[in-house]
Amino acid sequence: MIFNIPYLAVVALILIGLYAVLFRRNLIKIVIGVTLIESGVNLFLITLGYRKDSVAPIYTSNPNVNQAMALPVPQALTLTSIVIGVAVLALMLSFIVHIYRHYNTLDVRKLGGDEE
């Protein structure tokens, strides 16, 4: 049971993130929701690669050769995903800056209303 806690955290993070994206009115909070989903997915990837009592997968720094190592591939995937996530986050926030300049508000309800 104790090993399932990370997975429960993953589900909780993703659901909270989805809730924020779907029901929050503030643009910044929507962006926070997206990053919460991202953290959930990253946590999921990292948890998949972990084995009990394993160490970081670096051969040279590990004196005990027989000890289990965490799987490095999910860690590589997570690193890539984090880097991409930062780029997306920066882009989203810069959009928000522009939106605020145009509309003077961050409320979603006040954005779409003035269509011709």
Next chain:
Amino acid sequence: MMDYLLYHSPALIIAIPLLGAFLTPLIGRINDKLRNIFVIIILGLTCYFVFLLANDVFTNGIRTYVFGGGALTVGSGSSAYAIRILFEIDGMNAFMAIIGCLLPFIAVIYSWSFMKENTGLDKYYTLVLLMTTGMLGMILTGDMFNFFVFLEITSISSAALVAFWTNKKEAVSAGFKYIIISAIGALFVLLAIAIFYGQYDALNMAVLANNIQYTFLDKIALVLLLAALAMKSGIVPMHMWLPDAYGQAPSSVTLALIATTQASLYGALRVCFTIYGKQLSNVLNQIGGIDFTLSSILAILLVALALITILVGVLMALKQSDLKRMIGYAAVAEIGYMILAFGAALATMDTTGALSSAGDMALKGGIFHIINDALDIGLLFLVAGAVYYATKETSLNRLGGLARNMKYTTVFFLIGLLAVSGMPPMNGFASKILIYETTYQINPILSIIAILSSILLLAVFVKVFHSVFLGPSFKEYSNVKEAPKTMLIAMAIIAGIIIVFGLFPDLILNNIIAPAANALVKPEVYINRIVGGVL
């Protein structure tokens, strides 16, 4: 020499636009004209390699390219891991790659005049090249995680391009909508990839397809992947971003955006037909003696979504007063036609995994419609861009009588409107007749709805044609000029392809569409090339 180029062409198709993207700002410092020529040459070169590769794939069959060394695996024997990045190109990949390089190529020719008066064009061209890279990567890759990375590259660059005119507030909010949808979609894809990796210890599509068991987790992964990719392809009820993004982006960008939407659709097809290909004919449930296979359940879902997509697209197009938004909703409806064809094809799959002859034709019609939709809707957007360039106006209420001054543009719009509503002798007719015929054999109501919607589309665009190009001339447009030459050339290229496809549909169907359809219905060819082949 040619063999060498052909062997490395999958890598070059990605490397050339990627390198070009980061060289563009440097060359832009020297001279604007030089930069434009450079970008056109880069994309022309990419097109050349795509055609070289596609020609080989259509005649000699599937090709693979392993990055970072010849062997796919690390280690040997039972401890061999298939972790190298691998491109696998079969008929479907090659077909999509043609769309993915042709549309950006035409878009940059069009941009020469269309974007001339804008500042920050170095960034514009860099983003267009990055978007092309991402799109071609998504199409060619044989690795799930690589697919995710390229999906994100495409999303980021295309969202930035949608909001390129940051002085327009609608453009910025359309870009924001697009990046939120894309980010969530891409994270769903990553979650599904993690689920696959946790179960099968592999990221390679062929290895996954070979090992897949259709467990409970795989069901979740299928739902996540289909939801995310359908969201990115703009299928109702997740289409809200599409008319905004298409409508607010510069017209040249919209043309390339259509190709990215199709690339997401390709992803959905690859997931359905290849990764879950072996499981499609599994009987999941029996109700009263009728077997419900995975393919029949997917078929019901796809056909239902398709009908809603077509109806919503057409009906919303009817009530729009903005030219570009209206074409955006027509694009939504056109995507519905493709989904309808794929749903119909899946509906005919029997328990051995083979399609009936009607299903096979439906699949071909759907694939043919992918390229036809890209060309037809693309042409209409380019015409809308030309109208905007000449008048700075997209509202239908304030346009009129442009045919007097814009002869060629009017002719191109006429070609586009006939093609998009499926009138002979244009290409839209060639693929839509296949879809009507085959859906009629499955259920006549489907084809009736499809035909009626096409007629409605014709009505919509005839109305637009009348209000924009015919009618009394407006005083303020009395000295409007014809669109500049490069824009006309770009439109003429698309119009030419539309007419050639419409006049010789058999040529295209036999040489390009048939290998693509074959690649989709025979997942074992895709799998065996890697599992037991390279591995």
